[in-house]
Amino acid sequence: MNVLLLGGGGREHAIGLALRKSARLDTLFVSPGNPGLADVARLVVLDLANHQAVVDFCRLMQIGLVVVGPEAPLVDGLVDDLETAGLKAFGPTKAAAMLEGSKGFMKDLCSGAGIPTAAYARFTDAARAKTYLAEKGAPIVVKADGLAAGKGVTVAATRAEAEAAVDRIFDGGFGEAGRAIVIEEMLEGEEVSFFALCDGKVAQAFASAQDHKRVGDGDTGPNTGGMGAYSPAPIMDAALVARVMDEIVDPTLAAMAARGAPFKGVLFAGLMITSEGPKLIEYNVRFGDPETQVMLPRLEDDLLDLMLACAEGRLAKRALRFSPDTALTVVLAAKGYPGTPETGSEIRGLAEAAAMPCVTLTHAGTKRDGLRLLANGGRVLNVTGRGVDVAEARQRAYAAVDRIDWPGGFCRRDIGWRALRR
Numbered sequence: 001m002n003v004l005l006l007g008g009g010g011r012e013h014a015i016g017l018a019l020r021k022s023a024r025l026d027t028l029f030v031s032p033g034n035p036g037l038a039d040v041a042r043l044v045v046l047d048l049a050n051h052q053a054v055v056d057f058c059r060l061m062q063i064g065l066v067v068v069g070p071e072a073p074l075v076d077g078l079v080d081d082l083e084t085a086g087l088k089a090f091g092p093t094k095a096a097a098m099l100e101g102s103k104g105f106m107k108d109l110c111s112g113a114g115i116p117t118a119a120y121a122r123f124t125d126a127a128r129a130k131t132y133l134a135e136k137g138a139p140i141v142v143k144a145d146g147l148a149a150g151k152g153v154t155v156a157a158t159r160a161e162a163e164a165a166v167d168r169i170f171d172g173g174f175g176e177a178g179r180a181i182v183i184e185e186m187l188e189g190e191e192v193s194f195f196a197l198c199d200g201k202v203a204q205a206f207a208s209a210q211d212h213k214r215v216g217d218g219d220t221g222p223n224t225g226g227m228g229a230y231s232p233a234p235i236m237d238a239a240l241v242a243r244v245m246d247e248i249v250d251p252t253l254a255a256m257a258a259r260g261a262p263f264k265g266v267l268f269a270g271l272m273i274t275s276e277g278p279k280l281i282e283y284n285v286r287f288g289d290p291e292t293q294v295m296l297p298r299l300e301d302d303l304l305d306l307m308l309a310c311a312e313g314r315l316a317k318r319a320l321r322f323s324p325d326t327a328l329t330v331v332l333a334a335k336g337y338p339g340t341p342e343t344g345s346e347i348r349g350l351a352e353a354a355a356m357p358c359v360t361l362t363h364a365g366t367k368r369d370g371l372r373l374l375a376n377g378g379r380v381l382n383v384t385g386r387g388v389d390v391a392e393a394r395q396r397a398y399a400a401v402d403r404i405d406w407p408g409g410f411c412r413r414d415i416g417w418r419a420l421r422r
């Protein structure tokens with residue numbers, strides 16, 4: 001079967017490597033891809049906003065499955081247009097992608113279905129929002145309703161900070177995403193990323209991970225897209241997984257189907273494990289980055305088979321096979337990230353790093369310039385180590401990081417600290 005994978009980050013490189021293991025795969029096409037994916041797939045140039053062009057390409061190349069990596073094409077309805085054209089896709093329709101596309105939609109769905117989440121209210125004007133803030137006090141969380149590339153959330157320690165966040169969102173800086181806001185209770189506990197595969201009716205627990213969002217060691221400094229992650233999350237034992245499926249994922253699938261928007265693809269639940277049990281912070285409607293880089297290397301089932309079963313509505317309720325080991329990934333970022341990254345610096349030593357035992361390298365923001373490999377973005381490379389536990393996986397990942405010669409980059413040196421302390 002020919003497959004078209006859309007996206008070009010470390011997540012897509014990890015998906016590409018996992019799809020390559022499938023005996024069913026013939027040609028893997030990727031758009032736009034990256035220099036790492038170029039080694040395992042054929043890169044093609046497609047305008048993802050032009051859905052007809054994607055459909056035409058799929059027909060020409062007899063694509064049996066389209067795998068959509070990032071959220072923007074999903075929220076934009078690419079899967080709807082592919083399915084209308086008779087093509088198969090792994091990912092939700094536009095209506096189902098609202099779980100990520102609108103925080104207000106997600107919160108209303110949870111409250112209707114009795115899914116545990118933070119208490120909240122929705123607003124479309126600043127004055128009412130501020131009256132509510134005055135009633136509730138701080139700490140409190142203020143969120144732009146729509147997609148804001150991870151920058152729309154403020155966990156405010158004071159009322160003044162919360163009011164400033166309300167003004168910032170309504171000032172227009174977030175465009176459409178900032179036309180409405182959600183204000184919610186601050187949850188306390190340990191944060192976990194949990195993933196379930198879904199075929200519209202059936203959800204199957206996939207895997208868990210924990211990431212490090214802050215740029216600096218000790219979880220300090222500004223938020224980023226994620227500076228490292230490990231899987232599984234030690235806190236997610238079998239009982240907690242069962243509870244999350246029963247109380248959060250299964251009721252979500254039922255509520256979406258009842259609304260005529262059955263959810264297909266991978267549901268990524270951002271959870272807070274509170275003293276009262278798991279509560280939903282947010283949903284994403286695609287794989288996480290960098291969580292995918294630590295989950296997929298552990299998967300022992302055939303990813304292409306699973307994705308096809310989701311697309312075709314025939315996912316079986318059975319436990320998936322994962323290796324019992326731990327994977328830990330360290331993100332290498334260009335200096336300046338998460339502000340303006342310095343691009344164009346040369347990266348050397350990747351072959352030596354990749355040859356280290358139990359290590360996988362995935363590319364995110366890199367580009368080739370002849371024989372040289374250059375930094376071309378904020379998050380540039382992921383170095384993933386595997387081992388019997390977090391300590392061994394981490395030791396292997398950092399041993400490989402230390403083989404990479406890239407003065408223009410940096411990484412955190414403490415990925416996995418929380419798990420190690422357990």
Ligand code: AMP
Pocket residue numbers: 118141150153155184185186187188191270281282
């Ligand atoms: P989100 O974009 O909704 O994932 O929010 C980004 C981050 O803000 C989350 O990963 C949490 O660390 C934090 N956050 C969001 N909502 C809450 C909440 N209600 N309570 C505590 N932390 C939150």
